Amino acid sequence: MSDTPENPKKPMEASRRAVLMGGTAVAASLFAPKFLSASDYPTAAVNTTGLAVTDDEVTIGILHSITGTMAISETGSVQAEKLAIDQINAQGGILGRKIKYIQEDGASDWPTFAEKAKKLLVNDKVASVMGCWTSASRKAVLPVFEQYNGFLYYPTFYEGLEQSPNVIYTGQEATQQIIAGIDWVTQTKGAKSFFLLGSDYIWPRTSNKIARKHIEKLGLKVVGEEYYPLGHTQFNSVINKIRLKKPDVIYAIVVGGSNVAFYKQLKAAGIDMTKEKPLLLTISVTEDEIRGIGGENIVGAYACMKYFQSLDNPNNVAFVEEFKKMWGEDIVIGDVTQAAYLGPWLWKAAVEKAGSFDIDKIREASPGIELTTAPEGYVKVHENHHLWSKTRVGHAKEDGQYEVVFETADLVEPDPFPEGYQ
Amino acid sequence: MFADYTMGELGAIFAMQGFAGLILFSVFVLMALGLAIIFGQMGVINMAHGEFMILGAYVTYLTSNLFADYLPALFSMYFFLAMILAFFVAGGLGMLVEWALIRHLYKRPLDTLLATWGLSLILQQIYRSVFGAREVGVSIPDWMMGSLPLTDMIEVPINGIFVMVLAVGISLAVYIMMFRSSWGKQVRAVTQNRVMAGAVGINTARTDRLTFGIGCGVAGVAGSAFTMIGSTGPTAGQLYIVDTFLVVVFGGAASLLGTIASAFSISQAQSVMEFFLSGSMAKVLTLLTVVGILMLRPQGLFALKLRK
Numbered sequence: 001m002s003d004t005p006e007n008p009k010k011p012m013e014a015s016r017r018a019v020l021m022g023g024t025a026v027a028a029s030l031f032a033p034k035f036l037s038a039s040d041y042p043t044a045a046v047n048t049t050g051l052a053v054t055d056d057e058v059t060i061g062i063l064h065s066i067t068g069t070m071a072i073s074e075t076g077s078v079q080a081e082k083l084a085i086d087q088i089n090a091q092g093g094i095l096g097r098k099i100k101y102i103q104e105d106g107a108s109d110w111p112t113f114a115e116k117a118k119k120l121l122v123n124d125k126v127a128s129v130m131g132c133w134t135s136a137s138r139k140a141v142l143p144v145f146e147q148y149n150g151f152l153y154y155p156t157f158y159e160g161l162e163q164s165p166n167v168i169y170t171g172q173e174a175t176q177q178i179i180a181g182i183d184w185v186t187q188t189k190g191a192k193s194f195f196l197l198g199s200d201y202i203w204p205r206t207s208n209k210i211a212r213k214h215i216e217k218l219g220l221k222v223v224g225e226e227y228y229p230l231g232h233t234q235f236n237s238v239i240n241k242i243r244l245k246k247p248d249v250i251y252a253i254v255v256g257g258s259n260v261a262f263y264k265q266l267k268a269a270g271i272d273m274t275k276e277k278p279l280l281l282t283i284s285v286t287e288d289e290i291r292g293i294g295g296e297n298i299v300g301a302y303a304c305m306k307y308f309q310s311l312d313n314p315n316n317v318a319f320v321e322e323f324k325k326m327w328g329e330d331i332v333i334g335d336v337t338q339a340a341y342l343g344p345w346l347w348k349a350a351v352e353k354a355g356s357f358d359i360d361k362i363r364e365a366s367p368g369i370e371l372t373t374a375p376e377g378y379v380k381v382h383e384n385h386h387l388w389s390k391t392r393v394g395h396a397k398e399d400g401q402y403e404v405v406f407e408t409a410d411l412v413e414p415d416p417f418p419e420g421y422q
Numbered sequence: 423m424f425a426d427y428t429m430g431e432l433g434a435i436f437a438m439q440g441f442a443g444l445i446l447f448s449v450f451v452l453m454a455l456g457l458a459i460i461f462g463q464m465g466v467i468n469m470a471h472g473e474f475m476i477l478g479a480y481v482t483y484l485t486s487n488l489f490a491d492y493l494p495a496l497f498s499m500y501f502f503l504a505m506i507l508a509f510f511v512a513g514g515l516g517m518l519v520e521w522a523l524i525r526h527l528y529k530r531p532l533d534t535l536l537a538t539w540g541l542s543l544i545l546q547q548i549y550r551s552v553f554g555a556r557e558v559g560v561s562i563p564d565w566m567m568g569s570l571p572l573t574d575m576i577e578v579p580i581n582g583i584f585v586m587v588l589a590v591g592i593s594l595a596v597y598i599m600m601f602r603s604s605w606g607k608q609v610r611a612v613t614q615n616r617v618m619a620g621a622v623g624i625n626t627a628r629t630d631r632l633t634f635g636i637g638c639g640v641a642g643v644a645g646s647a648f649t650m651i652g653s654t655g656p657t658a659g660q661l662y663i664v665d666t667f668l669v670v671v672f673g674g675a676a677s678l679l680g681t682i683a684s685a686f687s688i689s690q691a692q693s694v695m696e697f698f699l700s701g702s703m704a705k706v707l708t709l710l711t712v713v714g715i716l717m718l719r720p721q722g723l724f725a726l727k728l729r730k
Contacts, residue, residue, distance in 0.1 A: 066555070067547070067550070067555075068657065069657045069660070071550065071555035071656075072555050072556050072557055072655055072656075072657075075554075075555045075556060200701070200702045226700050226701055227700055227701055227702050228700075228701035228702065229701065229702055229705050231660070231661040232701060232705075233449075233648075233651065233652045233653075233661055233662070234445075234446050234449065234651075234692075234693075234696075236441075236442030236445055236446065236579075236582070236693070237439065237442050237693050237696035237697045237701075237704075238696065238701065239442075240435055240438045240439055240442055240697065241697060243435070243438070243575070244431065244435050257557070257652065257653040257655060257657075257658050257661050258653075259653070260557060260652060260653030260654075261651055261652045261653060264567075264581075264650065264651055264652070265579070265651055267567060267568075268567060268568070268569060268579035268580065268581045268582065268650070268651070269569055269577060269579050270568065270569030270571065270577035270579070288556065290559075291556060291557065291558070291559055292556065292557025292558065292559055292653050292654070292655065293559065293653075294559040294560070294561060294562075295559075296561070296567075297567075400559075
């Protein structure tokens with residue numbers, strides 16, 4: 001696609017959190033959110049397919065794991081989605097209707113995800129679903145969403161290689177996250193050799209494949225590539241291997257409980273990341289994960305993603321404040337949590353642009369939707385259902401926060417099927 | 423693959439790989455000892471073993487917070503107290519569980535598998551409700567987190583040494599308790615012949631409870647030590663349970679020496695293969711080898727000679 005988005009308008013102070021710049025169909029005032037009245041949009045007209053929409057309410061689904069091993073990661077997404085729904089309701093809801101949600105627990109079990117998705121779509125007739133976290137759970141619900149024509153907002157950064165008419169991907173796909181980071185580390189840190197490391201499943205493997213392609217295209221060297229089973233807790237051998245190979249960059253995509261073990265053992269082995277010899281660049285550690293790892297164990301590492309809690313812009317300052325007000329002072333917000341927060345807002349914008357809750361009309365309306373109020377800054381929905389977004393590099397500090405040291409000048413185009421990278 | 427490196431580098435790497443293997447060995451021993459007592463001596467398949475370990479980890483977390491808030495001056499020493507507390511808390515819970523659940527199931531060993539699996543789910547949910555679904559970060563005193571540079575290339579992680587010392591210490595303690603104390607004699611008597619042991623005046627119910635408690639307590643200490651190298655979350659115990667059973671079964675269930683021998687062989691094999699192959703392949707090969715050996719020797723490496 002060649003349509004680079006025009007320069008984002010600066011959101012006004014007074015309404016920075018509240019206002020969406022929808023498409024042409026919505027005339028939202030910048031200063032006071034306009035309360036659309038439900039009577040302007042009779043239910044029969046905005047809901048022709050029998051979704052759970054009444055004269056004063058619309059029901060959506062939230063489908064995440066709140067039990068099981070993934071609860072660690074998915075809790076933040078649920079919190080963000082509830083915050084967004086509350087805020088939308090406080091502004092008068094969508095087409096004059098308040099959002100009601102039905103929350104289902106995927107229980108970290110992929111067949112359960114599919115079953116609950118079917119329940120939400122068939123029994124509850126929800127107008128959209130915010131949900132899933134792992135690629136495995138998304139792959140499990142995908143056929144259900146396509147069969148029953150549901151609409152899913154999926155928040156996680158993931159490996160790409162997918163584009164469904166029934167999903168909007170609010171996280172980054174792999175090329176958005178990876179290429180900018182590798183360019184940055186080679187240009188500013190003079191990195192020449194890389195050691196790729198990951199947990200053994202589709203996302204790290206695909207991501208490392210893209211990373212390797214890009215590194216080799218730049219004429220640089222990959223000196224090692226290693227995968228460890230999910231939940232692996234002993235990394236001493238690979239740390240020795242890293243020592244022997246002396247790479248300039250350790251490119252780490254370790255996830256879950258393994259993450260904690262890896263960084264603790266790296267530190268214990270005397271690899272001081274603040275010296276940047278080798279430098280550690282990760283795409284899998286958000287502020288959420290640092291809580292488990294401990295800031296003192298990862299200080300000095302770099303992470304490459306689209307959002308950090310420390311981002312200094314008015315949208316984000318307000319978002320962080322509201323989030324803490326709702327969920328407690330000591331909470332942290334990671335990349336995926338922010339992406340999950342975008343879900344309800346993007347859906348609202350799409351509904352208002354389409355003037356209807358019908359899935360087919362929302363799908364048509366979605367590409368081109370812009371959000372100037374996103375905590376990460378301006379985003380726009382691409383034809384391929386992913387988001388244009390900036391990629392940033394953060395430097396881990398002792399207190400568990402990242403300091404943003406780099407951001408791409410322009411929005412990075414999502415490219416879920418990168419040519420020559422597969 | 424070694425052509426690019428100097429002899430010095432190679433020597434250093436072999437030395438460090440040796441340490442890595444020993445650390446893994448110590449970790450396995452710590453994980454498996456508690457289970458070896460419970461599974462090996464009592465025949466109870468304790469699927470909640472990992473959760474008892476995580477209980478120890480959470481106790482450590484609470485202790486570290488307590489010290490950070492009230493006794494910051496003594497923070498660098500809190501870990502020792504935490505391990506002792508972990509032993510008693512996990513051991514206490516173990517005795518409670520034995521009294522409430524396990525003792526009714528001694529005659530139905532396979533049912534203990536289901537019951538303790540249920541217990542593990544309950545414990546996980548309790549941890550989740552109390553401490554939250556997210557992992558907690560346990561702050562470790564600074565002196566335990568660095569490494570000891572022996573030469574330019576060779577650096578030994580201090581927490582690794584700590585785990586090794588702990589593994590040796592606990593193995594010795596368990597050995598002395600099992601083979602040099604009257605309690606140990608009673609445990610072994612009950613294992614070998616419950617009815618006869620009761621007939622000669624051993625309080626078998628009390629012995630069972632204490633044995634289960636000590637097994638769980640050892641698991642708690644292991645969990646406490648693992649806060650240095652691993653994660654502390656409601657489901658983190660699941661990361662250890664497979665390896666733990668592997669070590670105990672491979673070693674021969676009823677033999678403590680077997681447990682140690684099997685921990686040693688599995689850890690060395692895995693650590694060497696991880697170095698030469700990739701992590702996933704190392705795991706696959708280790709498991710295949712273990713399965714192969716168990717097919718030839720179902721009783722494990724070491725088995726008590728019993729007249730059946």
